[in-house]
Amino acid sequence: MATLTTQQLAQASGVHAETIRYYERIGLLPAPPRAANGYRRYGADAVTRLGFIRRARELGFAIEDIRGLLDLAAHPDAPCRDADALVQRQLEAVAARIRDLQALHSALQTLAGCDSDAAAHCRLLETLENRACPQCDAQHAATA
Amino acid sequence: MATLTTQQLAQASGVHAETIRYYERIGLLPAPPRAANGYRRYGADAVTRLGFIRRARELGFAIEDIRGLLDLAAHPDAPCRDADALVQRQLEAVAARIRDLQALHSALQTLAGCDSDAAAHCRLLETLENRACPQCDAQHAATA
DNA sequence: CTTGACTCCGTAGTGGCTACAGGGTTCAGC
DNA sequence: GCTGAACCCTGTAGCCACTACGGAGTCAAG
Secondary structure, three states, rough: OOOOHHHHHHHOOOOOOOHHHHHHHOOOOOOEEOOOOEOEEEEEHHHHHHHHHHHHHHHOOOHHHHHHHHHHHHEEEOHHHHHHHHHHHHHHHHHHHHHHHHHHHHHHOOOOOOOOOHHHHOEEEEEHHOOOHHHHHHHHHHHO | OEEEEEHHHHHHHHHHHHHHHHHEEEOOOOOOOOOOOEEOOHHHHHHHHHHHHHHHHOOOOOOHHHHHHHHHHHOOOOHHHHHHHHHHHHHHHHHHHHHHHHHHHHHHHHOOOOOOOHHHHOOOHHHHHHOOHHHHHHHHHHHH
């Protein structure tokens, strides 16, 4: 039967070889048997499991969450309530992060496009220094 | 003249005391004079500088960026081109992050609200296992 | 005199990798 | 048989921006 080296598994799964070893170290991927020379020899199940992990990471799940999901996936008869709860929590976390970043984006937009000659009248620096500067505001309004 | 302890500076600036010591260690905040007992004694300028740093962090700027911004703020006659370039880069980075998260959010939404009795028919696990499962899809469509 | 809240310093931990350093193995070509 | 490239191994340190801890000194109130 065909076995894969770490590098081949990396190519087949889309996960870097060093990351594969890292996953083994933290117990996310079981240690495979070794060849006589000490090289790891992976079977097809490793490709499957690593693909699972990669997709879960792409969905933003934490390593610890993924441990739970792998457990769940190993018990096809268990209710998927836990998995769904994880999805809900993840959705809420992502939504919150998006809201934060959108607020950040608006704040940055009010500071962008400043081409003042002097840093003293720069909108960004005004803001960071918490300065009220009517002269600067007027100038910005005029040039806008 | 009034001086502040680390804790008092923390309260005045909204930055944790341990973070203040961290900023001193990495050279972002200058080391203040010490009292006879070895305690740090901050003046009002530290409140200003730390406020600047805090606001810049809230805008998502990296520590290294903030070093540059502090330099810039110390030279009021320098053109603010560099600051504006930093804002533009930051805006683009935030926008990209938002786009990524929105894609993630959509992906998660198609997986949410699964209340299957068996993990084998859970939409999340199907996706993670990269399984095509017409039976599951039909069931989900029917219960949706 | 004790209690509890502060201060100090240095180090280690967080998450999820990534990048070495310093060695061994394999294989193709000469 | 030799060389060199490309792989493999282990273990450790680095990334970011903190945060938490251990162990010790200091200080004001009761």
